[in-house]
Amino acid sequence: MIAIEDLSKRWPGADRAAVEGVSLTVPEGTSCALIGPSGSGKTTVLRMVNRLVEPSSGAIRIGGEDALRMDAVTLRRRIGYVIQEVGLFPHWSVADNVATVPRLLRWDAARVTRRVEEVLALVGLDPARFATRRPHQLSGGERQRIGVARALAGDPPVLLMDEPFGAVDPVQRGKLQEEVLRLLRQLRKTVLLVTHDVAEAVRLGDAVALLRDGRLVQHAPAAEVLARPADGFAAEFLGADRVLLRLSLFPLEAVPARPEPAPGPPLPEGATLRDALAALLDTGRSAAPLPGGGSLALADLLAFAGTPNPPAG
């Protein structure tokens, strides 16, 4: 668990605080996405958690321990950290990069080797092909995967990610998001993630925390934030397509199925409500068959999209 209480940071010489009175809890095994415009203090909040930035005031507890009273180096070895620019060590092989934290923790060589292979496989890279390569021999997407693997290698309970997929094209980005999502679900890490992409935030974050000028505007589950932005700024920042984004968070089962059949090909297994809406708009029909029988009606879908507080999905 990450618990931040009344956290503030005032940079020397700045006329206003970069972060002011932010309180935020990320429950064990869940993820929280920090979003907000450029300069709103996202990175500063993140870097205070592993003490790369010392807070001016406030408290941070990690797994119940007071992070501000711990030795900063010890603290950081227990927290996985992925930075936007990836920051692989160019003079080391992929395996050495991934082994950084295990070696700092003085694991024995055999255990380090095993862990490196395990973590590389976890991020979808074949250890046999990649372990001995150097960072300059990797594509941008592969580099970001290694960055994630390096952060996971010491098996930290807490993970901090600052724009982890910033440097890749949209297609790669989508793929990486999907894989990291699978990984986070599988490993049950507690994750604080920074992004300024709303779609990425609601996809990867169980909860979303919106910052503006260093203050917390809203902190709630992703679907809730999309359904009910706290104010005009939040609504504008989340964008006019937030309704669509919200639909993409729900499976077909979130809308009660109708028993009667509908014409046309059935919606694919695992589709979201947004996919269903797209299919309905595409075919011009008022209902689409569900993969498991029955049908999904456009009217029901619209009703769902219009209710800020849908039945639990």
Next chain:
Amino acid sequence: MEWLSAHPGLFLEAVGDHLLLSLTGLAIGVALALPLGILVAHRPRLAEAAIILAGVLRTVPSLAVLAALLPLLGVGFTPSVIALALLALPPVLVNTVIGIQGADRAALDAARGLGMTGWQRAFRVELPLAAPLIFAGLRVAAVQVVSAAALATFIGGGGLGDLVTQGLALLDTGRMLVGAIAIALLALGTEALLGMLERHLAARVRGA
């Protein structure tokens, strides 16, 4: 060449003296410049001051350094070595500072974020990343020192320069030429050898 076949012992002795003079001077220069560079690299004001100082030191001609040291330290091996060390200092110092300042910021940030201590960061990341530039400074310094060691003869430091001055004094062209050519070859050889090592090192660190 006749002179060479007639006095191989003298020649080898001069080469030996020359190398000893150069290596000692270079070693002392590097031993001063490297820690100094590491020390000031993270302090912008001091780093700037160090680079300016190095620039000043660099523009003083080698002969002037020798001459300036003469009244202070007298003649012989020691003042020659000190003069050569002063010559070796600027390029190594400047390149150490620039190399450390130019080390990949993101890699250093990651090193800190992953829990390396200051020392671990310096020795595992910062210095290896700065190594190609530091080595380039070393190459420049070595070539300068090997050439300038020829001037040590003026303050009785010995080396190949002796052959040139003796040749001039005795009107012995052979002796003079052997000395001059040997100095030139030594400088060229240093440049070639260290240049090769430098490319090798850069490829290892940055990947090429």
